Amino acid sequence: MQMKNILITGGAGFIGANFIRVVLAECPQWRLVNLDALTYAGNLANLADLPPEQQARHHFVHGDIRDGALLARLFKEHAFAGVIHFAAESHVDRSITAPQAFVDTNVGGTCTLLQAALAAWQEQGRPAAFRFHHVSTDEVYGSLGPTGAFSEDTPYDPSSPYSASKAASDHFVRAYGRTYGLPILITNCSNNYGPYQFPEKLIPLIIDNILAGQALPVYGDGSNVRDWLYVLDHCQALRQVFEQGRPGETYNIGGGAERTTLEIVRELCRIVDGRQGRATGSSEKRITFVSDRPGHDFRYAIDASKIKRELGWQPQHSFSTALEATVEWYLGHQPWVEGVKSGDYRQWLELNYAGRNC
Ligand code: NAD
Ligand code: DAU
Numbered sequence: 001m002q003m004k005n006i007l008i009t010g011g012a013g014f015i016g017a018n019f020i021r022v023v024l025a026e027c028p029q030w031r032l033v034n035l036d037a038l039t040y041a042g043n044l045a046n047l048a049d050l051p052p053e054q055q056a057r058h059h060f061v062h063g064d065i066r067d068g069a070l071l072a073r074l075f076k077e078h079a080f081a082g083v084i085h086f087a088a089e090s091h092v093d094r095s096i097t098a099p100q101a102f103v104d105t106n107v108g109g110t111c112t113l114l115q116a117a118l119a120a121w122q123e124q125g126r127p128a129a130f131r132f133h134h135v136s137t138d139e140v141y142g143s144l145g146p147t148g149a150f151s152e153d154t155p156y157d158p159s160s161p162y163s164a165s166k167a168a169s170d171h172f173v174r175a176y177g178r179t180y181g182l183p184i185l186i187t188n189c190s191n192n193y194g195p196y197q198f199p200e201k202l203i204p205l206i207i208d209n210i211l212a213g214q215a216l217p218v219y220g221d222g223s224n225v226r227d228w229l230y231v232l233d234h235c236q237a238l239r240q241v242f243e244q245g246r247p248g249e250t251y252n253i254g255g256g257a258e259r260t261t262l263e264i265v266r267e268l269c270r271i272v273d274g275r276q277g278r279a280t281g282s283s284e285k286r287i288t289f290v291s292d293r294p295g296h297d298f299r300y301a302i303d304a305s306k307i308k309r310e311l312g313w314q315p316q317h318s319f320s321t322a323l324e325a326t327v328e329w330y331l332g333h334q335p336w337v338e339g340v341k342s343g344d345y346r347q348w349l350e351l352n353y354a355g356r357n358c
Contacts, residue, residue, distance in 0.1 A: 003031050005078040009065050009113065010087030012036040014197040015135065015231055017046035019086070022235040024054040031057045033078055035071075037064045041090065046196045065109035071116035079124065082131035083117055084242060085110065088169075091200055092139075092162045096294055099161035106165035107172070110134070114176045121182060133185040133242045134173040138227070138254065139163035140188060143297035150188070151303040152250045159295045174250075183247035187238060190254040190302045194231030194322070195329040203323075206265050207330045210272045210283045220292035222262030225299040229255030230322035233315040240311045251311070254302020257319035262287075271327045 010016040011034035023030050036042045050058060063070045065087050074080075087109065089095065089102045117132050124130070141150040142157030156171075158164040170186055177184035193203045209216050237253045245251060259267075269283035307313045317325075 001029050004029055004081045005031050005033065007074065007078070007080045007083045008032050008034045009083070009085045010036055010042070012038055012042035012044050012046060012060075013086060013090070014041070014046075014194075014201075015192055015234060016086035017043075017196050018194060018231045019084070019235045019238060020047060020058065021050070022232065023239060024050060024057055026239075031059070033059045033061060033074060033080070035061045035063050035065065035074065036087065038062060039089075041198045043196075043198075065113045066104065068112050068116060071113060072119070075116055075120035080117075080120070081129065082133065082242065083113070084133045084135065084238065085113060086135045088166070089162070092160045093200070093293065095160050095162035095165070099165075102161050102165040106162075107168045110169040111172050114172060114182070118176060118180055118182050122180075126181065128183065130183050131185055131242055131245075131247065132173065132176070132182055133187070133238070133245075134170065135238065136170050136186055136188045137163065137166050138188050138190045138252065138300050138302055139297065140167040140170055141300075144299040144301055146299065149254075149301040149303040150252060152188075152252055152306055159297050163297075170250075177248050185241055185245045185247065186250040187241050188250065188252050188302075189234055189237070190227035190229050190300055192229055192231045192234050194326050197231075202261065202264060203268065203326065204330060206268045207272060207327060209286075210269060211276075211331075214286070215288040216265055216269070216283070216286050217288055217290045218261055218265055219290060219296060221289065222265070222287075223260050223298075224296060225258050225260050225301070226264075227254045227301050228257045228259060228264075228319060229253065229315060230317040230319075230326075232322075233317055236316070237307060237311075237313045240313050241307065244311050246310075251307040252302050252304055253307060253313075254304045255315050255319065256302075256304070258299075258301055259319070267323065268327065271324060272331075275327065275331060 011020045088106050095102045121130050138150055140156050140158050140163055141154045142159055156167045158167040173184050173186055176182045197204045199205045199208045206216055234253060241251050265287055273283050
């Protein structure tokens with residue numbers, strides 16, 4: 001069996017760790033080098049229980065995508081067949097309070113990675129099968145009104161420092177494709193949920209706060225809409241795009257499960273209360289409307305017809321079943337949240353909610 005070395009960046013984070021778990025199980029010929037700086041969002045515990053045969057194909061490197069010398073060494077040592085680039089600062093609220101890290105990692109880091117990939121690809125004689133797959137977000141398209149959906153042709157119109165930095169990184173990736181011929185792929189995905197997500201994002205944060213008996217903060221009036229996709233469906237889409245996508249192309253990925261924030265929070269209250277044997281409605285009482293996120297995008301929705309038509313991808317999980325499974329996972333993994341990251345998480349909550357009415 002011909003082994004394929006693939007560089008994964010940000011593989012200790014939420015989506016990266018789920019992706020690594022999927023492909024190590026499903027692609028026996030893949031050998032992964034996982035480069036992650038282990039910021040507050042990265043957690044090697046996400047990968048600690050891999051079976052030995054899979055551990056043997058997972059090589060972790062603690063390092064930064066902004067470190068060009070390290071990247072040059074890794075490309076030389078491993079002759080990568082491709083790169084799947086997850087590493088990023090990923091939280092909108094943090095980008096509002098401290099944008100510079102988003103410029104540094106999401107824009108600067110992506111450019112450093114592109115340059116290292118280009119140099120190695122040129123040195124290898126420009127292999128046609130090489131892929132640089134950039135994992136991006138639907139937030140680059142800005143905000144929708146009550147109707148319509150983002151297609152691959154929707155003009156970029158980012159609202160937050162996070163989405164602006166991801167938009168800039170998308171532009172650089174596309175430019176390396178057009179200017180130098182690097183075989184790039186870009187995917188723009190909607191909101192993911194599932195296991196191993198850091199509890200600063202809506203779904204794990206609300207589950208954690210319900211369990212802790214704390215206030216459930218809802219920004220504004222809770223009417224903002226997101227298109228929710230189970231992380232394992234995203235991982236399958238990424239694998240299909242990486243293996244079958246046409247170089248130079250962009251693919252939008254979404255779950256077709258639009259929900260308002262308030263609907264999500266109420267549904268989580270219902271599921272957790274049911275599982276904890278609490279009276280119906282007891283957690284809903286703790287829903288607390290807090291001041292809105294500045295520049296808060298009203299609605300995201302994805303037109304995923306291109307990836308469905310060209311690659312035959314379809315989400316395999318219904319929203320209601322996958323949300324139940326997600327709650328189940330967090331109920332069984334509270335030690336992961338409390339034991340490994342509790343100091344940082346609590347500190348973040350204090351910082352993030354300072355000045356909010358909750
Ligand atoms: P995450 O914050 O959970 O994980 C990011 C990972 O990147 C962490 O392990 C972190 O340690 C690592 N990292 C950060 N800076 C780094 C650096 N300078 N060098 C090396 N590693 C670094 O993020 P996520 O939610 O898993 O998102 C992964 C990617 O998917 C991001 O690019 C994000 O923009 C994109 N995305 C996320 C969603 C979502 O709903 N979470 C949806 C669409 C796209
Ligand atoms: O759309 C894809 C994007 O989804 C990814 O690119 C981002 O990395 C990811 O963080 C996510 O961004 P959002 O800002 O949509 O996700 P978040 O979980 O932060 O918020 C979801 C919605 O819930 C949003 O409308 C804000 C609201 N919210 C969020 C939090 C954390 C609340 O009302 N209360 C909260 O405490």
